[in-house]
Amino acid sequence: MSHPEKGDGISVCCNATSSRRCLKKIAFAATLCVASVTLLAIHHTKTSGIMARIHHGLIMCASNTGTQNIAQAATISSIERPSMVRLSLTSGADGQVDVEPGSSSLATVLDTASHSNTLLMLDLHGTDPKKVARQVSKAHMRDRVIFVPADYKDAAAALKADSKVMVAIHVNSKRDAYNAHRMAGRHPYAAYLSPSASPSLFSLVHRDAEAIITDTPSSQVSTADFLANRPVDIMITHQPYQLTTSLAAPLAHAE
Incomplete structure (x- = not known):
């Protein structure tokens, strides 16, 4: 049944x-x-990320000449050199953070840099570091951006804005080097030295800072010789392509 x-x-x-x-x-x-x-x-x-790119060689940073340099940086990358663009920030009338020169918003520039695989060095120039950090985090660029504050007071604020974004601290003496290391604590930071600083100061900060930044030395000094006596991770220049080519030439000749 x-x-x-x-x-x-x-x-x-x-x-x-x-x-x-x-x-x-x-x-x-x-x-x-x-x-x-x-x-x-x-x-x-x-x-x-910045540290991964440093591991593969010297980073050429195109100095602040506008947002069009982001596209130019991609050309530098095509010859197997890491690339970075330095830009200045300003607070717009509407409260948003803009990039100088020009009127592009930081959000737009971050989006472009993210898609073009470009690193950024951002001069804060009095903008709110917390607001800048939020936009950097939203663009998933925390490991590909360096904040450049104007002085130690701004550096302290930048360090507090985000625990992961690298901050460049100006170092002009041994005392500055110790103060920078103490102020940064466990926060990743870069030591920004003048090209006129002594090789011994470069070596001193190299022990503590995650990265060493400097500008292109004067024309009277060979860049290759300058780098041979100083540990440098990021070099800021008005002519990144020409400098990259000139540094690669001796290597090609040696081969």
């Missing part, structure tokens, strides 16, 4: 079991998707 009631119960049980299996499969697929995105982000950080 058949029992319709039992049959219906078995059907409901099977449907419930199938639903649970489907939900588990969906959850597993979602987990794999999230894991894949996370691994991709980690890989991108390891290969595109």
Whole structure:
């Protein structure tokens, strides 16, 4: 004799079991998707961040001549040299942070830099470092940006704005070097030295700072000789392509 009631119960049980299996499969697929995105982000950080680029060689930073340099920096990258662009920030009348010269918003520039795989050095010039840091974080550029404050007071504010964004601190003496290291604490920082600083000062800050920044030396000094006596990670120049080419020439000749 058949029992319709039992049959219906078995059907409901099977449907419930199938639903649970489907939900588990969906959850597993979602987990794999999230894991894949996370691994991709980690890989991108390891290969595109400032420290990763420093590991592969000297970073040529195009000095502040406008947002068009972001496109120019991609050309430098094409010859296997890390690239960075230095830009100045200003507070717009509407409260947003803009980039000088020109009137491009920082958000727009960050988006362009993110897609072109370009590093940025940002002169804060009195802008609110917390506001700048929020936009940098939103653009997922925290490991690809360096803040350049005007003085120690601004440096302290920049260090507090974000625990991950590197801050450049001007160092002109041994005392400055010790103060910078003490003020930064565990925060990643770069020592910004004048090209006229002694090789011994460069060596001193090299022990503590994550990066050493300087400007191109005077024309009376060979850049190759200058770099041979000083540990430099980022060099700021008006002519990044020409400087990169000139430094590569002796290597090609040696081969």
